[in-house]
Amino acid sequence: SGQVNTKADSADASSNGKETITIGYQTPTAQTWGALIVKNQRLFEKYLKEQHPDKDFNIVWFDANAGSILNNNMVGGKIQISFLGDMPSLLNAEAGLKQSNYNSVFLAFDGKGYEGINQSIVVPKGSKITSIEDLKGETVSTPIGSSSHRMLLDALEQHNLVNEVEIVDQSVTVGMQSVEQNKISAHSTWEPYPSLIESNNVGDILLSGEETKIDYLAAVVANADWAKENRSYVIAFLQALNEAHQLALNDPKKAAQIFQKESKFPYEITLKMAENIRFDSTVYQKDIDTLNSSIDFLTSIGRLNEAIKLKNFIDDSYLREAIKQQETPYLTDEELQGEWIKERVY
Amino acid sequence: MLVTLENVTKAYHAGGQNVEVLSNLSMSIQEKEFVCIVGPSGSGKSTILKMIAGIEETTSGNIRFEGQKIAGPSLEKGFVFQDYALFPWLTVRKNILFGLEMANANSVLKKKRLEEYLDLLDLEKAVDLYPSQLSGGMKQRVAIARALCLKPKLLLMDEPFAALDPFLRQKLQLELLRIWNAENITFVLVTHDIEEAIYLADRIIVLTPSPGKINEIISVSLPRPRLRTSQEFIQVRNKILDLITPLNLLVSSYI
């Protein structure tokens, strides 16, 4: 579609001669912390060197406190690859359809939360609200249109409370502070915030996302035209991601240390994250189903206007090629139809 | 004597130093007298008026008003400032009545006085205008009316005509004499203009350059209305000019 923003060297002018690649990530979202390992261990540089021994690269890491900022910058051609929560990744797909100069491709997953683990509804310390039924007539905040929003709605639906609770929009930071300052009855959010609230002893977890039984996913999305033009970079990136995921799987303590160093969250929290999050790029059929239901959710609340076809958006050929080059076997088609396989992550 | 100054000295504290502005000034002003003060810029003319008004204090020496030491401003001493200091947010009516309002005068009195001075100063048409809508001459008259409205015994005026076109100035001087005739009031007027002083005053106090001392006090006994072109007028004028402009004036002596 028309002229395309694929110039990878556009993100930082200071790097003469070097090729610059900018990667967006979000410290406030624990399920995108695979990025922190790649960043900290300089894994992307390592695999790029393998792919292009003669080329110099300048990898720029761009931290944002919301997916919208990463999406905004991807459309502006400044970021090539982003770690996004599931909902922002779908908005990114939509932008790819709407914007004339931008196309979007889904490369892989990063963190996954089994059946909604890693999300919670939290209440202020000492709140009279001790069960979900107590939310009746109360005001609950959440980032509207996020997985936590969906989780909250599902939880309320299970208790027939959807019309009894007022839901307002608050970013994780403001929502967390609202809980701390007792300005809101409850806040539905994702990790690491529920853990931080607990560890700071300013709030309690009312309900874990697990009760809703819907997987919570985080994705890696790229500028499709850039990816097409620089296939080898994408492959190097996915190889780096794969190594990061292996590290998280095999040495959660080390991963937790890296998380702590990069994010400044306390170790007890980062360790919990390293243990609770499944860092796995693999695109299972059940994940596609989850994303499809997310599309339905976003459409139902009016946040999505374009009909997103996941088969056009998700392109796991990069991932397959990356894994093939590393001479490790990828999952069989049959395996991909089934449940997540423990101990086998990419 | 209405006003007496006894050995009055005034110093201002400026830039960490005391600067003497007036030194050892003594004079007195009679009731119903018209006194003009002339002198070069900075000789302390305005300061004298302010001290008589009670706005500024003397550094040493005494000023008496009707025999009493002056403690502060009082309604018996009216003041007309050079820039008129009309309150821009009040109409002519309210400006004139400001003093009576402060004194909580009843509305009958206010109405009476307002009419009296609107008439005397020919301001009927301007009564609902704001100062910004007035010409220089009208502003001048409003300022006078505002001061007169409290029926002061003494009216202090600081260069009331300085900002005016000289053609207009002559008309207002004539007017001022008319008011002075109409009211039982003592005038002390500061001016730069010697001719104006001669035209108006019973006595002219000529100050020396800073720090101000009295150079000479000149009595003008010409009958009013005085003719600027008359022989006697010119004589007084020449006398003052001789006093302040030494004939051996050299340009190079002045920077």
Added chain:
Amino acid sequence: MLVTLENVTKAYHAGGQNVEVLSNLSMSIQEKEFVCIVGPSGSGKSTILKMIAGIEETTSGNIRFEGQKIAGPSLEKGFVFQDYALFPWLTVRKNILFGLEMANANSVLKKKRLEEYLDLLDLEKAVDLYPSQLSGGMKQRVAIARALCLKPKLLLMDEPFAALDPFLRQKLQLELLRIWNAENITFVLVTHDIEEAIYLADRIIVLTPSPGKINEIISVSLPRPRLRTSQEFIQVRNKILDLITPLNLLVSSYI
């Protein structure tokens, strides 16, 4: 004739209307003459100067300078503004040399002229000061030096002494005459002050109130230096006063 005005009319377009400011003015000014223009405020005195300078255009009629129609400002016509219009960002030196700088004069010439006029106007000590650091009288002299520096044939001055203390004014008038004597130059000076005009001028042009017409042109043939207190001086003065101040002046006729 250095300057001739032939049936000059000037109208300004203001508030959607044409307002005639000067109507049908004719006069001429000789070389080396000292002409003063007096008249009430708004009679168009400044406008005449600006038209001669070439800053304003005439609405109808012609102005000639040395026989040529005036097309715009030229270096032969110097202009001293009432507020001096010294450039506040330039020192006295640079202000004075501004015109020569514009003309790309060489530094030898600049140095020579600077010294010449610093000396003539007694400004040596002030050469490195900024205008804000000067007294009113010094500013005045810098403005004159700046205009003279280009050796103009004609110097136009718009109320050059209006902002000054009358005591200082007299000294600067004397100085101006000294410059006029020293330089081969024609002066046209606008003033409010009749006495000043008589003291300085060869001829005095008296304008009527707006729209300005020539009321009368008065030649002053007294020898210089003129004595303000002399009989002849007073006579001229009385004549002009009679011209502009009708004796039957009534206060009530004026608002």
Added chain:
Amino acid sequence: MVALTKRITALKQNAGHYLVRSLAVIVLLLVWHFLVIKNTNWPLQFGNLPQPIDVLTVWYQKLFEAAYYRDIAASTLRVLAGVVLGIVSGVPLGLWIGLSRTKISEALFTNLELFRPIPLIAYLPIAMILFSTIESSIIFITFIGAFFPIFINTMDAVKRVPSSFVDVSKCLGCGPIRSIWRIYLPAVLPQMFTGLSVGIGASWMGVITAEMMSGQKGIGYATWYAYNLMDYNLSIIGMFTIGILGFTSVVLIRSIERYIIKWK
């Protein structure tokens, strides 16, 4: 007759102005349109902008939605509350610090000066801590925006009240307390209005920042929400809506000023 002619001339001139202005806006829209259509990406990536026609269409639709006006009303109330608080605190404080020469007022001024250069957005965490409701935290931000210009201008103006006003009022029997009401307050009114119009502008600028906390209504929230949605049409509409509201408020203040300050 003359007055009438003048008015007609003035009207004609105004009409001319409006024409030029409308044309200017149309030219802007056309340039924008062509930059997008031609997908111009140099020197700036104009090609990424939404088309003006789309923005205007969506805006037109918005004009018939109650939610749009609800948002505007919510924000307007917040700005209003902030500005009223700004006046109520800024004017007396400005008068006091401007008039008094005590150490206490100087100390207070120093402390206020410490807070003045802090951007509104940086107040967010503190605002959330200090206030017990979200609404009051939001109003605190709009208040801070309004307060400083009102305060500073009042203080400044009161220092510059000509001493002759005060002197003359003394001579007319007006004591120091009364002079506050009768002299200082009316004398500073014009500059207070200048502060007010700057302050209301600043308050509007703070409204997005403030409403990032709000979570449900307000034009700032709506704009922010649109951004999160990546709906650039709505973002741009929000941007200009806030601009227009800010501009209108200033114009309004200026007309109130003209109405109150009749004497200019």
Added chain:
Amino acid sequence: MVALTKRITALKQNAGHYLVRSLAVIVLLLVWHFLVIKNTNWPLQFGNLPQPIDVLTVWYQKLFEAAYYRDIAASTLRVLAGVVLGIVSGVPLGLWIGLSRTKISEALFTNLELFRPIPLIAYLPIAMILFSTIESSIIFITFIGAFFPIFINTMDAVKRVPSSFVDVSKCLGCGPIRSIWRIYLPAVLPQMFTGLSVGIGASWMGVITAEMMSGQKGIGYATWYAYNLMDYNLSIIGMFTIGILGFTSVVLIRSIERYIIKWK
């Protein structure tokens, strides 16, 4: 001698001022301390604030961290770039629109006025779309902050250059082109500096906004990050650091002004 005495007096007065100011800050800290210690929650929830001693301790530690200065440097560079761009574009544009009476300049002015009341934060989505690098979109925000005050003040000042300056320069042989350099530019310089000091303040406000939303470094980013971590000590440190930087910039501009504008 007199000059010396004067200087000593001035120094004494200054010392007095600094003393009062320092005391003022200490009193503020003490009040804050006691409000927290006593857990005062009315009228505001001061009890929730961190203790000043903790904030100061952390701040003191920060002063020895290179990262703190890296952040400050990053933000400063962005402000600097924005201000330089603001001068480079605002001054010529202000001169041109102020001087010319053409329809084009009027049209341009109208369009600029449309954008002026828009809060900096609302430019964010557009800035990110329009620019091809992150740095340039941040600098765009700092530029917008600086541009309007510089532009408006220059335009304003140039309209108010006394006509006598221009007339006299004509009489002295200075043509219209040269008068721009020799008359208009120096004549507007003082007010341009006023615009500059307002502009640099606004630019600081903008950099924080921009960095909070989209940064990887910079003091605004660091402050926001602290907020994300619920670290109120660091939030408050960030807040005051930004305030101090903004204040220092203004003071700096004012001293440059005093240095350049010797003639005042």
